[in-house]
Amino acid sequence: MNIDFMEALTAVEKEKGISKEVLIEAIEAALISGYKRNFNSAQNVRVDVNRDSGSVRVFARKTVVEEVLDPRLEISLEAAKGVNPQYQLDDIVELEVTPKDFGRIAAQTAKQVVTQRIREAERGIIFSEFIDREEDIITGIVQRQDARFIYIDLGKAEALMPISEKMDSDQFKHGQRVKAYITKVEKTTKGPQILLSRTHPGLLKRLFELEVPEIYEGVVEIKSVAREAGDRSKIAVYSANPDVDPVGACVGPKGARVQTIVEELKGEKIDIVHWSEDPKTYVANSLSPSKVIRVDVNEEDKMTQVIVPDYQLSLAIGKKGQNARLAAKLTGWKIDIKSESDAKALGLLSDENEIEPVDPDDAVMDAVDGEEEYI
Structure with a gap:
């Protein structure tokens, strides 16, 4: 590694928000494993990456003892004092053991670590964004379908809609835009997994919130939703304002508001009723x-x-x-x-x-x- 690499780490810190120090510590930890794997070493080692020049050195760490039983892990008091007269029993002596061609291994390992950390950070950002949208409605583009899932592109991530969560009336085509309800966002080893549904009652509720300003503003409240997706639903609404007709607000002028929702739900019939205590x-x-x-x-x-x-x-x-x-x-x-x-x-x-x-x-x-x- 060199100065250019350290400058690249600084750029990554600014662009991706990943601490340069955290990256260097991760590189050092990965280089310890790389050293032991490539040089068949069982000794305790410490890897030091110079924060300015990017140079890498490997140090073997040995405990000062009276009688050496394992020279890979221990050093005699006499030999330790030959390095530094101040060493005492049980002290740790560090001896540089940097291999000649370790720079190549270090550069390759560092690149892998940084790439992995950037990927993890991006996954974390995506997870944070979508976990806040759980139980919300989202629009995506249908990509493909298999026996279990429909894969929907959300821009920054790909979401999964189980086949059981699509309506019988849904006939998706590649490239088709579709609205769906986010039921769950989970962290996995491959990044955030986003699950969608077209049958969830929450989809109907969110569609009304989008189409009816009085609901969004809190003037009209959705008290309950019952749904048999793709066929028929019922929604109970209420308004504390006696001058507002909650059912009329949801229906809209000449049924325009509810008709928009019906079209989105492929003709699903909707009963809107007054809620009462x-x-x-x-x-x-x-x-x-x-x-x-x-x-x-x-x-x-x-x-x-x-x-x-x-x-x-x-x-x-x-x-x-x-x-x-x-x-x-x-x-x-x-x-x-x-x-x-x-x-x-x-x-x-x-x-x-x-x-x-x-x-x-x-x-x-x-x-x-x-x-x-x-x-």
Whole structure:
């Protein structure tokens, strides 16, 4: 190594933020291993790199003893005093043992160490950047796909989306831009591993935050999200400001805001409902777009019994039970749905506990031939 190399280390310190002293110490440690490996040495050695000239010297470290049992590790008191009269028993004597061609090995080793440290520092920077974006949305470019993952280029790093985390409606092509949700960022020996998802409920929440300024500003709050990715979702919203309609804010003028999200999610249907502290009202709202006649609450079992008009039963339950299932996920309450005629037959229906039916105009969706579509 030479002065030019030391100047290069100084440049690395400024550009990459890696301490020059840390690099030199790492080079010295690597050279000790290199010396022992290349010269079949089992003795204790110390490598010294001159901070100014870059010259490298190797010193054998031996303990001063009365009787030498291992000359690789020990030196007699007489021999030690021949080096320096001040040496005493148990002192450490350092003798230079720098090989003639050690400069070549030193330069090669130093280059490898610096390259490795720069790579580690860059990985650390990337990890620090993306760990702060965990549970956030990001846009990347699809690179390739195998049996397990879809590989997405994020610019500074490559992220992995497990096949199970893509929606059934997703058909990715090379070079396609895609929005995804960062579920986890982990440190690995090969650098940070960034895992993405298109099915996570957090993706829907973040998309609303991007599209609805009132949510970003905190005027409207997303209380809960339930999602069956690619098919249908429900989102409960609330505003403490009585002058703000949280559902209307999320829908946007002529449905423009929610439609943008629907397009990003490949036509996934979205119910936006009013959140309420009252479980009766909340459960009734969550079953939108169906009307609800009455909700009975069992606090102990966290269960509700919901009565709906006969003609609304299939709508309340939904295709394969989807509407009721999503409502239960959204509210955190178990929901048992009965038709009005069944409730009367069982003697369950009376004016007591009856709530005002949900106005279908409050729903984001409208019933058409038993299916829901955007108004």
